[in-house]
Amino acid sequence: MTNPSPPTVPLLINGEFVTSRSTQWREVVNPATQQVLARVPLATADEVQAAVAAAQAAFPAWRKTPIGQRARIFLKYQQLIREQVKDLAAILTAEQGKTLADAEGDVFRGLEVVEHAAGIGNLQLGELANNVAGGVDTYTLLQPLGVCVGITPFNFPAMIPLWMFPMAIACGNTFVLKPSEQDPMSTMRLVELAIEAGIPPGVLNVVHGGEDVVNAICDHADIKAVSFVGSTRVGTHVYHRASQAGKRVQCMMGAKNHAIILPDAHKEQTLNNLVGAAFGAAGQRCMAVSVAVLVGEAQSWIPELVERAKKLSVGNGALAGTDVGPLISCAAKDRVESLIAQGEAEGARLELDGRLPALAGAAGEGNFVGPTVFSGVKPGMALYEQEIFGPVLCIAEAASLDEAIELINANPNGNGTALFTQSGAAARKFQENVEVGQVGINVPIPVPVPLFSFTGSRASKLGDLGPYGKQVVLFYTQTKTITERWFDDSSVSTGVNTTISLR
Ligand code: NAD
Numbered sequence: 201m202t203n204p205s206p207p208t209v210p211l212l213i214n215g216e217f218v219t220s221r222s223t224q225w226r227e228v229v230n231p232a233t234q235q236v237l238a239r240v241p242l243a244t245a246d247e248v249q250a251a252v253a254a255a256q257a258a259f260p261a262w263r264k265t266p267i268g269q270r271a272r273i274f275l276k277y278q279q280l281i282r283e284q285v286k287d288l289a290a291i292l293t294a295e296q297g298k299t300l301a302d303a304e305g306d307v308f309r310g311l312e313v314v315e316h317a318a319g320i321g322n323l324q325l326g327e328l329a330n331n332v333a334g335g336v337d338t339y340t341l342l343q344p345l346g347v348c349v350g351i352t353p354f355n356f357p358a359m360i361p362l363w364m365f366p367m368a369i370a371c372g373n374t375f376v377l378k379p380s381e382q383d384p385m386s387t388m389r390l391v392e393l394a395i396e397a398g399i400p401p402g403v404l405n406v407v408h409g410g411e412d413v414v415n416a417i418c419d420h421a422d423i424k425a426v427s428f429v430g431s432t433r434v435g436t437h438v439y440h441r442a443s444q445a446g447k448r449v450q451c452m453m454g455a456k457n458h459a460i461i462l463p464d465a466h467k468e469q470t471l472n473n474l475v476g477a478a479f480g481a482a483g484q485r486c487m488a489v490s491v492a493v494l495v496g497e498a499q500s501w502i503p504e505l506v507e508r509a510k511k512l513s514v515g516n517g518a519l520a521g522t523d524v525g526p527l528i529s530c531a532a533k534d535r536v537e538s539l540i541a542q543g544e545a546e547g548a549r550l551e552l553d554g555r556l557p558a559l560a561g562a563a564g565e566g567n568f569v570g571p572t573v574f575s576g577v578k579p580g581m582a583l584y585e586q587e588i589f590g591p592v593l594c595i596a597e598a599a600s601l602d603e604a605i606e607l608i609n610a611n612p613n614g615n616g617t618a619l620f621t622q623s624g625a626a627a628r629k630f631q632e633n634v635e636v637g638q639v640g641i642n643v644p645i646p647v648p649v650p651l652f653s654f655t656g657s658r659a660s661k662l663g664d665l666g667p668y669g670k671q672v673v674l675f676y677t678q679t680k681t682i683t684e685r686w687f688d689d690s691s692v693s694t695g696v697n698t699t700i701s702l703r
Contacts, residue, residue, distance in 0.1 A: 209240040209384050211247055212391055214254035215401025231297040231526040232516040232566035240384050242409040248416045251405040255347040255374035256422045258402025263344045263372040267321050270370055274318035277397035281311050292386040296357055297525040298481045299517040310362025313668045316650035317366035323673045336685045342677035344372030345424040349417050353430040354380040354528050355484045361387045363667040364427045365404055371676040376405045382528055384408055418442040439662040450663035450675055452656055454587040455615035459489045460604040463497040465620035475508045477644035478593040479571045482524050487616045487645045491594045493604040499597050502575055506552045509571040515560040524591055526566035533567040536590030540572055543583040548574040554591055601626055609635045614658030618644050
């Protein structure tokens with residue numbers, strides 16, 4: 201759909217929202233209608249440089265800003281976000297496609313991190329040990345690093361930017377955010393609210409762009425740390441390139457999340473949970489359940505699972521009653537449809553075909569693929585080996601819990617997994633033996649709240665420390681350990697001591 205003069209998405213440099221001078225722009229398109237919502241620039245090298253320079257210049261004053269003052273900005277910020285949840289969700293649904301209720305969830309999960317950032321006073325406490333040697337005390341300071349950067353994916357344009365800049369800035373760093381160029385508008389609205397909450401000029405900056413901008417960030421000597429969330433291919437590149445340039449890097453990447461269903465599971469709950477976790481957000485969640493491993497008699501549940509999946513309403517996420525919105529782009533739709541075709545060709549059983557779905561009230565121009573279910577999926581098939589990132593549930597079978605755990609552990613990814621059972625012993629065995637960083641027991645999408653950290657593992661992550669929670673405070677700070685002794689006249693020793701002991 202044409203829009204004669206779509207608005208342009210600005211950059212934020214040193215507290216000013218400015219129009220890029222770039223000659224390269226791309227369109228932000230509503231994936232349910234193809235309406236062009238805005239144009240976003242691919243920032244120039246000079247603009248990236250200006251954003252980093254602004255962050256670098258703002259750092260000395262910001263790092264000295266008292267912790268209570270920093271915290272109060274985030275108290276105000278959480279209030280502003282709370283007041284704007286509906287408006288933010290409407291922008292997010294228009295540019296990303298997920299349903300309005302799910303878009304509110306996207307904002308809310310980010311809001312929880314902002315609330316957590318407001319508690320930075322407690323989170324950034326160091327440690328002290330008294331009298332570690334005669335008259336000697338040791339304590340730690342958690343000091344900010346300098347300019348940090350966040351690079352975010354399209355699928356959570358509210359939550360994932362909010363995983364990054366609030367905690368980094370609350371820790372005393374300054375920040376350059378590089379949102380997804382596919383849906384930057386809700387992220388920019390959140391950035392406006394952050395400025396309104398009192399984040400000073402230069403402390404938060406935003407550049408837009410793709411490969412060139414990301415590479416410039418990886419190479420920039422003044423950037424100290426990079427947080428990335430996105431695909432495994434790009435994340436692996438960012439991790440190596442930015443590490444090579446001496447930065448701290450954390451990359452949260454792609455997934456293939458398995459849920460094991462034991463025959464003793466609560467059937468009603470399990471089937472509802474599986475369908476919600478596989479097809480919600482059209483499967484475009486890094487923690488979506490994409491493989492269901494049915495153990496023993498649970499294999500007879502397939503027809504009921506398919507019946508529930510069929511009942512989901514596919515359409516424009518902005519319309520009431522929609523369960524499954526569109527995929528982010530025409531290219532994503534083509535890719536998912538071709539993987540479905542490949543699955544059939546490779547011999548998996550297509551139990552439910554979501555291509556050309558019946559649409560609830562939509563004009564039909566969107567990138568719609570409906571819930572799709574394959575059974576008989578096996579390692580080696582493209583359906584199993586690739587992250588589909590669409591509403592496609594692969595069903596695999598296993599004879600026992602041990603066999604199902606073996607299947608999961610043989611898969612390289614380690615973002616999330618779940619077990620459905622009523623047996624405590626089975627649950628305990630599963631959580632002990634499964635090699636995945638985030639485990640749900642009768643919880644299909646076990647994304648930890650910000651009291652904890654996001655702890656994906658193996659091929660789903662590079663870097664040691666996860667986003668938000670306690671781990672990210674360590675990521676965004678340098679631990680400095682001070683060992684100190686004060687002399688008074690009674691404790692002055694005589695003579696030189698050439699041994700290592702402090703006593
Ligand atoms: P993506 O990797 O295509 O894009 C992520 C970011 O990298 C974007 O900002 C993009 O502009 C930039 N980028 C794209 N191509 C690039 C290139 N060639 N060089 C340098 N930078 C480039 O990811 P996406 O499609 O936006 O998001 C979906 C992916 O993100 C899925 O794989 C999903 O599993 C993953 N994801 C992971 C988590 C997690 O926590 N593990 C959370 C959300 C999404």
